Amino acid sequence: MTAMSGQVWVSLISLGGVALGGSLSYLVQHRTQLSAERAEQQRQRTALSEARRGERLALLERFIEVGAEAERFAFSRPSEWADTDDWFLATQDVMNRLWVTERLIRIQFPLPVHDAARAYFLDLNRTVWEGLPDGESVRDYLEDNRLAFLDAARAVMG
Secondary structure, three states: OHHHHHHHHHHHHHHHHHHHHHHHHHHHHHHHHHHHHHHHHHHHHHHHHHHHHHHHHHHHHHHHHHHHHHHHHHHOOOOOOOOOOHHHHHHHHHHHHHHHHHHHHHHHOOHHHHHHHHHHHHHHHHHHHHOOOOOOOHHHHHHHHHHHHHHHHHHHHO
């Protein structure tokens, strides 16, 4: 019986070692898997952040480009025009694109950036369609809100 109880103890100790080793192995694998999942989530967040930054930069570039085009139309504004004139048709197209781009800025940027873009858009829209009083410079009139927009965008983009 002693030999048998010794074998039982050896078997139980061996079984306990297997159970302990299996438990430790499971815990290590589980922790490794959680760590890998966290690393993958972080990688995905970083990729998404970089993609959004790229979209924002492209949108800023588009707004600035269309704004510059609209400014050129403000500088070349004739004193009189008709709805069928080339200047009016081209200007209307540019101002429509600028309006859409300004709305997209509201979607993708914090409100201070949109507010600055909106102020610049409204000044530019007034300048293009209504003109400025004699002696007032288009560049000087638009400068403050243009710079305020660029500064707000820079602050957000970092």
